[in-house]
Amino acid sequence: MPDTLALANHNVNRSSVSHQCLAAANVKCMKDQSLQDQIYNQRRTALIAMIDAEAKARGLNGAVRRVADRLDIDRSLLSQIKGGYRNCGEDLALKIGAKLGNQDWWRSPENTHTLFDANVEPAPKPIRKVPLISCVAAGRLTEAMDPYALGACEDEVPVYGEVSDYSFALRVKGDSMEPEFTEGDVVIIDPDVRPQPGDFVVAKNHEEEATFKKYRPRGRNEQGVEYFELVPLNENYAPMRSDLEHLHIIGTMVMSIKKRRAKPHWRDK
Structure with missing residues (x-):
């Protein structure tokens, strides 16, 4: 057993x-x-x-x-x-x-490299192009005038947002709008957009000289007429007032294109 x-x-x-x-x-x-x-x-x-x-x-x-x-x-x-x-x-x-392009995208920094900042994506296709005109041509503009009709189009600039048929582009000159805008920057102006306080506008005087400045409404003068200031961002320049000189707003900036300073190509170093 x-x-x-x-x-x-x-x-x-x-x-x-x-x-x-x-x-x-x-x-x-x-x-x-x-x-x-x-x-x-x-x-x-x-x-x-x-x-x-x-x-x-x-x-x-x-x-x-x-x-x-x-x-x-x-x-x-x-x-x-x-x-x-x-x-x-x-x-x-x-x-x-x-x-x-990184299968370890979710891992914490102590286990792998910091999460890659994928902050770029394909640029949208331009909706249309607008004419790049001179300041002289801009000074001759009146309401609802086709900028192409002035015959002073230097180039065409693609835009990526909705703008009116009479929109145009200008190239900034001088340093009166520094540091935000420097010489060579391109601004897209839409005559159909009514400026709000703090907007940037293009205006002209009685001699049809165009200027690009910041819009600042100031109320009404003693005669009850509304007036505004055109303010340069560079404090070395003086503002202009519509009650002291004849100023007419042509249009409001709706977008801008910065000119980047040319640098030596890194491959050439």
């Missing part, structure tokens, strides 16, 4: 080993879940950082939409991940990584 005591010890030992294996499996499962939760949190944190950077750069309104469009993912899904209602799983993480 089998040794009853030995058989009992064998069963007890086998049961003990089973419990140990089960306990080890449970611990491993808990560790795996904890690691997965940590990864989800890192991905969520990285996506929130992208949204915050977008909001800081281009405004809070629509930041989630713009980031979702840039990553080519569903906007509502991104909102749910941001709010902690959904997780960024493996497939989505791989898709975002392919879009950013």
